[in-house]
Amino acid sequence: MKLSPRDVAAYTRKPDSSAAGCLIFGDDAMRVALRRQELLKNLLGPGAEEEMRLTRMDAAELRSDPARLIDAMKATGFFPGPRAVFVEGAGDGLAPVFEAALADWQPGDAQIIATAGRLTAKSALRKLFEGHKTARAAAIYDDPPGRAEIETLLTEAGLRDLPREAMGDLEALARSLPPGDFRQTVEKLGLYKRGDPAPVSPADIAAVAPMTIEAELDDILHATAESEQGAIGPILARLSGQGVTPVSLCIAALRHFRALHAAACHPNGPAAGLQAQRPPVFGPRRDRMLRQAQRWGTPQLETALSLLVETDLTLRSAQSAPQMALMERTLIRLAMMPGRRGR
Helix, strand or coil, rough: CCEEEEHHCCCCCCCCCCCEEEEECCCCCHHHHHHHHHHHHHCCCCCCCCCEEEEEEEHHHHCCHHHHHHHHHHHCEEEEEEEEEEEEEECCCHHHHHHHHHCCCCCCCCCEEEEEEECCCCCCCHHHHHHCCCCCEEEEEECCCCCCHHHHHHHHCCCCCCHHHHHHHHHHHHCCCHHHHHHHHHHHHHCCCCCCCCCCCCHHHHCCCCCCCCCCHHHHHHHHHHHCCHHHHHHHHHHCCCCCCCCHHHHHHHHHHHHHHHHHHCCCHHHHHHHHCCCCCCCHHHHHHHHHHHHCHHHHHHHHHHHHHHHHHHHHHCCCCHHHHHHHHHHHHHCHHHHCCCC
């Protein structure tokens, strides 16, 4: 039986205990693994590993000993409860082995749970599970989690009724992070808000979201964009002591000012431009960058980018001037730039 993409999440949350098994396949190994973990957890309940109700084997083991699948499927355990045989890395070469096992499967036997990579519509293994009366075939695509899936993760983390702005930030984060990282971020958010009755805010999400730039780099980039010339030298000295090179600092500055430029040029305004960033900008950092984009404007941001590109080329050339001094001079020139508007 073929599961539609819409039904896969519902089935893994509440699998059919009377099914012969399920094949989960897709390009993204992490997404496939997460679905498999969810399916096994909800099918077998707690303690399956300790009670030996779950048998694991990989494709290589099964190729060397095809009878292992039926033996494990028919084995009787010491503990009551549902049982499963999990085969990792299955492929079309093992289709005859699975075909024999599914033909011999009877109610009360262990379910056969298999994972695989990409399988075309002509795949023998895929056709086998799709054509079986009680087995399932679930294709996992690279689409980001939808609203329903995000709400399920939030419920599992003990979070409900998020305000619209916070939910929007989470949906943007789901589109930019790998599925495992997004799940961990939601779990971290649940721990972060435990015992806090206040609604989840964008600042809360920013506090637990994976950092894209180190805090010290953020400090010097904000100081530059906000014309705090006096703060640049001390922060630069700390960064130099931490081993940050002038070239990496220049790359970070280019990334920051390109983000401001993209926001300033966005047809729906800077706020929409920042929301469209990949990865998206969150919480207080987003508010800060919004003010910076509005303050600079498109023409001066283009001038700033030209200066940074010129500095990057100079740093990579054979010139003999101290590189960190060149970078400091560029940052100070940038910090002085917005104040010259209209002169």
